[in-house]
Amino acid sequence: xISSTVSVRDFYPKDPNLTNEKQLLGALHDVLKKLQTKRxxxxxxxxxxxxxxxxxxxxxxxxxxxxxxxxxxxxxxFCNSYLLKCL
Numbered sequence: 001x002i003s004s005t006v007s008v009r010d011f012y013p014k015d016p017n018l019t020n021e022k023q024l025l026g027a028l029h030d031v032l033k034k035l036q037t038k039r040x041x042x043x044x045x046x047x048x049x050x051x052x053x054x055x056x057x058x059x060x061x062x063x064x065x066x067x068x069x070x071x072x073x074x075x076x077x078f079c080n081s082y083l084l085k086c087l
Contacts, residue, residue, distance in 0.1 A: 053086055060084045 053071035059079040061068045073079050073086035080087045
């Protein structure tokens with residue numbers, strides 16, 4: 001009977017491309033740093049307001065049976081629930 005132990009290192013390549021991994025980690029770090037420093041204005045956070053969009057722009061997203069609002073249509077326009085655009 002032959003028994004062999006399997007190590008986690010057996011599943012990884014012998015010579016990984018460390019420069020590519022370092023570049024990806026650096027890019028991920030930059031994105032996370034930008035997301036942490038991005039702050040919403042106080043009035044948007046407090047009142048839960050969404051930005052306004054122009055007529056003809058997509059104003060909502062459909063996910064299954066639900067519709068999520070992306071932006072408010074300008075005065076005199078409305079968000080069409082079929083086209084998901086401001087009309």
